Structures are given as C-alpha cells and as structure tokens.
Amino acid sequence: MARALRIDLNCDLGEGFGRYDLGEDAAMMALVTSVNAACGFHAGDPDVMARTVLLAKQNGVALGAHPGYPDLQGFGRRQMRMASQEIANAVCYQLGALDAFARVAGMKLRHVKPHGALYNLASQDTATAQAIAQTVHSYDPNLILVGLAGSELPRMGRAVGLRVADEGFPDRAYLSNGQLMPRNMPGAVIIAPEEVARNALRLVEEGITLHGEKVSIETLCLHGDNPEAIENARAVRHAMESAGVAILPLA
Amino acid sequence: MARALRIDLNCDLGEGFGRYDLGEDAAMMALVTSVNAACGFHAGDPDVMARTVLLAKQNGVALGAHPGYPDLQGFGRRQMRMASQEIANAVCYQLGALDAFARVAGMKLRHVKPHGALYNLASQDTATAQAIAQTVHSYDPNLILVGLAGSELPRMGRAVGLRVADEGFPDRAYLSNGQLMPRNMPGAVIIAPEEVARNALRLVEEGITLHGEKVSIETLCLHGDNPEAIENARAVRHAMESAGVAILPLA
Amino acid sequence: MARALRIDLNCDLGEGFGRYDLGEDAAMMALVTSVNAACGFHAGDPDVMARTVLLAKQNGVALGAHPGYPDLQGFGRRQMRMASQEIANAVCYQLGALDAFARVAGMKLRHVKPHGALYNLASQDTATAQAIAQTVHSYDPNLILVGLAGSELPRMGRAVGLRVADEGFPDRAYLSNGQLMPRNMPGAVIIAPEEVARNALRLVEEGITLHGEKVSIETLCLHGDNPEAIENARAVRHAMESAGVAILPLA
Amino acid sequence: MARALRIDLNCDLGEGFGRYDLGEDAAMMALVTSVNAACGFHAGDPDVMARTVLLAKQNGVALGAHPGYPDLQGFGRRQMRMASQEIANAVCYQLGALDAFARVAGMKLRHVKPHGALYNLASQDTATAQAIAQTVHSYDPNLILVGLAGSELPRMGRAVGLRVADEGFPDRAYLSNGQLMPRNMPGAVIIAPEEVARNALRLVEEGITLHGEKVSIETLCLHGDNPEAIENARAVRHAMESAGVAILPLA
DSSP states (O other), rough: SSOOEEEEEEEEEEOTTTTTTOOOOOHHHTTTTTTEEEEESOOOOHHHHHHHHHHHHHHHHHHEEEOOOOOOTTTTSBBBOHHHHHHHHHHHHHHHHHHHHHHHHHEEEEEEEEOHHHHHHHOOOOOHHHHHHHHHHHHOOEEEEEEETTSSSHHHHHHTTOOOEEEOTTBBOTTTSSSSSOOTSOOOOOOOOOHHHHHHHHHHHHEEETTTEOOOOOOOOOOOOOOOOHHHHHHHHHHHHHTOOOOOOOO | OOOOOOOEEEEOOOBBBTBBOOSHHHHHHHSSSEEEOSSSSSSOOOHHHHHHHHHHHHHOOEEEEEOOSSTTTTTTTTOOOHHHHHHHHHHHHHHHHHHHHHTTTTTTTTEOOOOHHHHHHHHHHHHHHHHHHHHHHEEEEEEEEEEETTSHHHHHHHHHHOOOEEEEEETBBBBBTBBBBOOOTTBBOOOOOHHHHHHHHHHHHHHHTTTTTTEEEOOOEEOOSSSSHHHHHHOOOOOOOOTTEOOOOOO | OOOOOEEEHHHHHHHHTTOOHHHHHHHHTTTOSSSEEEEEESSHHHHHHHHHHHHHHTTTOOEEEOOOOOTTTTTOSSSBBBOOHHHHHHHHHHHHHHHHHHHHTTOEEEEOOHHHHHHHHHOOHHHHHHHHHHHHHHHOOTTTEETTTTTTHHHHHHHOOOOEEEEETTTBBBBBTBBOOOOTTTTTOOOOHHHHHHHHHHHHHHHHEEEEEEEOOOOOOOOSSSSTHHHHHHHHHHHHHHHHEEEOOOO | OOSSOEEEEEEEEEOBBBBBBSHHHHHHHTOOOOOEEOOSSSOOHHHHHHHHHHHHHHHEEEEEEEEEOOOOOTOSSSSHHHHHOHHHHHHHHHHHHHHHHHTTTTOOOOOOOOOOOHHHHHHHHHHHHHHHHHHHHHTTOOOEEEEESSSSHHHHHHHHEEEEEEEEEEBEEEEEESSOOOTTTTOOOOOOOHHHHHHHHHHHHHHHEEEEEEEEOOEOOOOOOSHHHHHHHHHHHHHHHTTTTTOOOOO
C-alpha cells in the first residue's frame, strides 16, 4: 500500500437533555477526532449544545451537526413519514442552531451526520438523501457529509458537490455483501473490545465491497452511550496506532 | 427640525405552527419594512420559517429573528424563571436556526427582537437584557437589537457595542412618564385606525420622554394578528407619508 | 326495510392549541351528535380540552377521545414507526387525560376514535388495531370504538369484546370495491354540499360492500375545519331528515 | 405518648423520559410506602408511566400523581407564570393520564403531590394552592393531597374538603421558625445518612412548629435521584424501626 492510512474516529455526543445526562461525553472527547453533536430535536437542548461545543473546542475535536427527527421521546429512532421538504427544513434548522453555538465559541462546523432513523432512511432513500445533501450544500458547501459507507447519502452528497466521508461501524458485523448485518440477527452487535478493534482495523485497511465495488472507510463511529464505550474506543485507538494508521480528523 | 424624519415599520410574522396559521403574513409583508420571524420556540416551525424567510425576500423586507421562551402553548407570553445563561443559550439557538434559512435563501439577518414575556423581562431586568445583548453581539456584532424605547434592552445593547433601535407601539397608550400604559388599564390598547396613526406620528415626531430624557423612536411595531391589522398598518403608512416621514428599514 | 334507520354524526373538534384556533367548534357542536376531542398529542392542550368538554356538555353531544401520534407539528398526520406497546401507552395516556376533564365536568366518555395517520394505520395493520382495541377495552369496556367501516380497527374492536361503530366519510368518494378512493386521485374529495349529502344518504341507506360483505355505517364523519364545514353539515342533516333517518348518538 | 407513631415514606419516581433513565426506581420502590409518579409534563412519558405503575403494583406501594409544569427541559423546576385556570387544567390533564395507567393495571390513585416549582408555588400562593386543591377534589374527592407541612397547599386542601398529608424533608435543614432553610444557605441540604435519619426521626416525633402552631408530619419525602438515595432511605427506615415508628402508607 503506497499511501499511509488515516482514519477519523467520530462519536455521537451531547445527547443529554435538561436534567438528563447520557453518555460519557468528557471521556469520549479525549478519544475521538470528530464529535457529532445532537441539535435539540431527538436530543440535546441549547444548554447541552453550548456545553458540548465548548468541550469539543477544549479537546480540539472537529465539530459536526447531528440532526435527527423531531422526536425526543423516541430519541430520533422512530421513522416519521415526513415530506422531503420537511426533512430538508428540519435539517436546516438544526444545522443553524448548532452552528450558532460554534460561532459564539469561535469554532466552525466541519461536518454533518444525520442521526438514527433519519440516518438509516437517508442510506436507502434517494429523495431523503438528496434533500439532506442539498440542504447541507446550500447552507455551507464546505461542510463534509458523513453517511453509511457506499449508501445513498454519500452518493447524493457527491452528486450535489459536497465532500463526503464513508462511515464504518466497528461494533457491528458486516454481511459478505458489504451491508450491515441487521440488528436483530445473532452476532450483529459486537461487544468484546478486542473484536471491535479487529473489525475496526479490517474496515480501515480493506474497506468494504458493495456490489463489486470497493468503498474506503474514512471515519469510524464509536458509540459513547454504552458501558463498553470507553474500553472499545481505547481498543480501537490502540489497534490503529499499532498498525500505523494515523488517527486524524476528516481533512 | 433639521434632518428629515425616517421610520422603520416592523411586524411579528411567521407565527404559525404546523397545521396552524396565524396572522396576515402575506398582506403585512407588503406594508412593513422589517419582519420579526418566530424561531420555533413560542411559534414558528422549520417549514413556517422557510416560508417566512422567502416571503421576506420576495417583499424586500429586512429580516430579523424573534426569539421567545420555549413555550408554544403559552405563545411565549408566560414568563419562565430561566437563568440568564439559559436565556442566552435559548436566544443563541433560535438566532442560528433562523439564520440558517436566511443563509440558504441568500439573505442576511438584520436585527433581533425578543418576543412576548421575554421582551418584557428584557425591558426591565438588567441581567436578562445583558444576556440577550451579549449573545446577539457574540453571534454577529452587525445585528441591530430592537427593544422597548428607553428600556434596559437597548441600554445593554449599546453597552455591549451593538447598534440598537428604540421601538414604539402605536396601538398602545403611553403614560405621561413615557412608559406604556399597562394592558389592564382602560384605554391601554388603541383600536381605531385613525388614533393608531395619530399615535404613530406623535411617537415618530416627538419620541417619548423617560426620566426627563428624550428617546427617539426608530421603529414602530405593527401588530399582524388581529382583525384591524391591515387597516391599522395602512393608516400608519398613510400618516407617515402625509407628514413626509420616510418609511425605511433600519440602517 | 323493516327497522327505522338511524345515524350518528361525528366531528373532530377541540383541535386548537394555545394561541391557535382551528375549526368551527361552536357551530359544529350544534350540528353533530358526537364529538371527537383531540387529547394533547397531535392537537388540543389542557385548556382547549377543558373548553371542548364543556361545549360538548352544553350542546348535549356525546363525547369521545380522539388520540393521535405525539406530533403537533405534523398534526398527527405523519405516520411514526412506534411499537404496538408504545401506541397502546400513547392511547391510554390520552384517554385518561380527556376523561379527567369529562369527569370534572360530570360527563362520561362515550367513544374513542384514533386520529389521522394513527386511524389510517389502525385500519390496515392488525397489530396496531389490536393494541388500540385492547387498551380501550382495558380502560373501560363500555367505550365504543369508532373506526373505518369494515377495516381492521372495528374488526379487532369486536374481537376484544368492544362495541364498535363503523364509520363512513360523506365527503370522500368510495371505490367500487368498498374502499375509500385515495386522496391523490381526482374526485377523491367531494366538495359540493349536495353531493356530500347524497353520498351521506347512500352510505346510511346502503352501507358499503367490502370483499362481498355488506357493512352498515353507524356514524358519519363531518369535517369541521374547512370553509364548507357548516354548509356540508347542514346539507347532510337535511338529507337525513328528509329521508326519515333519525340523527342520534351511538347507542 | 399515648398513640403509636406512624409515618409514610414517599419518593418521586418514574422521572425518566424516552431514552433517558433517572433515579433508582426499582430499588427505591422496595424502601418506600408511597410513590409519586411523574405524569409526562416535567418528566415521564407514557411508556415510563406504564412501567412505573406496574412497579408500584408489584411492590405494593401506594400510587400518587406528581403533576408538574409543562417544561421537560427545566424538569418542572422553573416557575412559569400560568393563570390559576391553566394550572388547574394542567393538573387535571396529568391526573387523568396517570390514572389511566392505574386503571388499566387494576390500581387506584391514592394521592397527588405537585412537583418542583409548582410544589413551591403552591406552598406559598393561595390561588395556586386553591386551583390545585379544587381540581383534585373535583377529579376524585377521595384522593389525598400531599404538600409542604403547614403551607398553603395542605391548608387549601382541607378547605375544599380533601384529606391532606403534611410532608417533611429529612434531607433538608429547617429554620427555627419551622420553615425550610433556603437551598442556597450553607447546611441547607443534609448529606450524611445518619443525620438524615436523625432529622427524619425528629420530624416524625416532634413535627414542626410554624407561627406557634405544631404541625404533625404524616409523610417524609425520600429523594431517589442522587447517589446517596438508597443509603439515606435505608437509614431513615432503620431509624423509624428502631424508634418503634410504623412505616405505613397514608391511610
């Protein structure tokens, strides 16, 4: 392999709301290179967002918006039948809201990654992917759009002229056809840190093969809201460092 | 009077939500020079905001943010005991959210005016006024802060270095001490268009006198959500034109 | 026909929220025999609900709960992928909330009719229909479950032991197979009052035929939130009276 | 002392929302005799409420409603300037919503205790206390109203004919005039379990003296959402048992 490998490690953070805390934000900030901050619809409130942006700044972590469905009770994990224009407007609103805190803190948004059921729908549904990609591009053409590797979202991102980042999930098993194994299948979620690390390294070194085409992985999603979060993140970092993979934010 | 008089006419619009319409947005847009768009907390949703911004653009009307308390049921008219930092963050969030639609539409935010109970509190409470003024300044020092003429909000706006606009209410009676007559007093709200117009002209030509100091009025608030809205707006415009007062957005 | 025909006329009311009014509640109350009151999720707030219940009492109209998805912005018209147990709990919550106002006003809930996208899903999806039917039955086995004539909802209602009422839509065209013509087809929505009235009478006198089986219509839905609402309601009432059909609440 | 002492131990539980858990519900249920369940406004959602009611049933704990301000972000701790009728309707709505889950589970509501800033306001403001007391009485005259010992809420509860329970806070210091020491004063919150237990016993054995009148304490509030919760609850129970005080739900 001629060029040195690099990988971005991202994590969904800032997912508390009011009295509710969620996830190991401070600890995870020290282990990742990019943070996807909830924007008030599925999680996060203005106070949480202000804190998350400051934490990202203090840790020198790249800041991204993590817009989701307007469904706090469902944590953005329940698909809602919204028109494409409604989705575009919901994403636009959340982008601007987070960006305001970045601006006040003297930071710039680097990327956008949809959350939960919106992420899933944008992976498969062209109209949704396009609505999101166009909104992000209209808002700021320099933003990087993060989406499921090889799916509709990065495809439509490229189509509208955005820089995109194909994302892999080290704690999820992949099928031989390159797709994520559905969560309800046994073995779909990988728990043991050493296995997560091994999966992460394979994703970075080999990418995935979808429909006969190789897709390189540019960013890995590390979960921050389960008990294994910190241990898994450390294991992934260690595997990368051992293999000489540079851990760097998206360029 | 040496210099020619000018006045900005502003109106709170974009106050619908989902299935709910409110106010005569399209008609009022043609009669005012500045619009204060609700930002999703006390009214307005992302779809309403997108439409309001486009309508402002089509009408060549200056666009401002109209942030309020997070209380849709109370339409932002019920005071909530929020800490100054919570208010600052709520305003920051709403500013950015509206600005996103402006940005996508190729417009720029011109001003910020708090809504309802937040406007009232910011008129009287120094800490609240300061929290809002500092947030607006941190977000964009070129924004104009609109507040009750002679009150804490314009005072703190000037203190943090913002351009401010003192606002008058032509459909509200003023006491001899320069303060608004409380709504529960008889005669506090002026209904007849000719009286509203007369009050408007007096506010523009004479300003108000508070604590012995004269305060010039730079913008008049025209209400857009009552049956007399259109007629009142036309009467005010006519009075200004007859008196040679230029109707122009805030400079 | 041996026995005299009777029909219930129902209307979705109490659909305002906070500052927002919707529909001609007072006028429609005088024209219908049953009212379906929104319960705070897709529309209605505690103050609106209190007023709606009192209005129903004053008009001697049977009171029903009209639970919907927790989506005020979408007015409950956007399907949300909720688990059956989540739907059951959302319905239970709304039932109790409305019932509290009935209880305080000295009224009793007579029926339950799901709203919007939840109504549509419950017409087709057995698990959803069953979750709703069982919840209603557990809450109060004397409640009447109102649903689309011949659909899964009345079917599951009967299965759990509830009294059900098959509902027809006089302002909607029916296909020859007994199903509602989809809204996006030309002619699906009937506007002219005399046609609505004719359709109403046909539904009452002939019912509909679904899968070769005749389904009698026990209640007609009159819309209360469009400009033709009052005129249509009067036309339907007149058609019933002319044909000797008794207009009576569900027994 | 002639008659044997008895005390109810209550705890605010069911305060999660969607993805968010809060408090040690299962553990606390085993240590208290009454639970105050959040009703969806300041905390709790329909799914959380269904689970909380079942947990109360399984533990044989008396179930009460814990209505709060409609402010999830502020956890009901920020006072909102609502009219008395708005407060009454908000309480009515929440009462019914919780009662629905009780009814479906075959339980009965035993008591009502307002939450957070609403509790505080109801302790001091006669109109608020009266609005709540009347609503509870109209809803079900057999419900017990729980409020700050010696305050407006129990006073107005008695005035409308409700059975009331004066509540004490073992982890809060009391001033010599019988009032709670304000939270911002040093020593206002008691942390050490043995001190909490001692304070609890004093409250039960001696009550408090307000304006020269002795007020007996019928229920003690045990907090369930801090790290010391379980230990404090055990210490209080142990102190009661050692002193021969019967731990029993409100009669």
